[in-house]
Amino acid sequence: MSDTTFAPTYGPVPIPVRELLPWAIFGGLLLMLAIYFIGAEEGATSLIRGMYVHEFVHDGRHLLGFPCH
């Protein structure tokens, strides 16, 4: 049983939703916040005053396909 390479005696076991949920909520929220800062902050909406974030990630925003000014 020390061999961990694929032997066709086992298959995919789903991860229970209750184990997944806290990760999905907190992780998902933080990761989407990161995408928001790259994609939309100081564009359509703004949490920080000024245009520095917008100008700094300007090229990435255009090339990643987000609407930009």
Next chain:
Amino acid sequence: MVGKLLLRGMLVGLVAGILAFAFAHVYGEPQVDKAIAYEEQQAQAAGEAPEPEMVSRAVQAGIGLATGVLVYGAALGGLFSLVFAYAYGRLGSLGPRGTSALLALLGFLAVIVVPSLKYPANPPAVGNPETIGYRTELFFIMIVISIATMVAAVGLAQRLWNRLGAWNASIAAGLAFLVVFALVKAALPDINEVPENFSASVLWQFRVASLGIQLVLWTVVGLGFGAVVERVVAVRDQRGPARRYA
């Protein structure tokens, strides 16, 4: 287990971001430069004073672009790993690498390709600043609808699986997806704010480069994540009930 997947997903996403940055710098930046040159030429012709540069072009095209693409890549990898954590073991008997590759393909179609057919990426100088709120709203609405339709289509394929067989069930679900997309595409308003005399070739090359960046990201995440988590997932599976991978 989910923590392990999330960490690996973000690391793979970061690597994907580095490669996508290289691609963006080589193939995307020349188009951005041409678009900005056009923008400046138009402003000059209209007798407007040049816009003050808050961030220099070199910074925007270098560290600024890198920051944007790397953060986006890591976030994409992380979100991808969370979707994988749910989908794994719930998409028939696909193993970790197959699940990862299939999710990346479906995700690339639902999140990038389909929405960009309606609202494609635009270079600088294209787009009216006054409509940015409206355009951003439509862009995200389109992505949400597209993802929801894809999830529904995968569910449909699974329901039809036993009755029609894998191939026919997938084709039927794919057709259902296309019908919904055609209706949504017709229902949502069009946006065309490309200036009359903007170079068609620059616009085309910009959009191809933009799609290319996403293709690099999703390919590396889809194939890389499967390779990186294969062992972790297999060890966990071995402790579970006896089943078979496809």
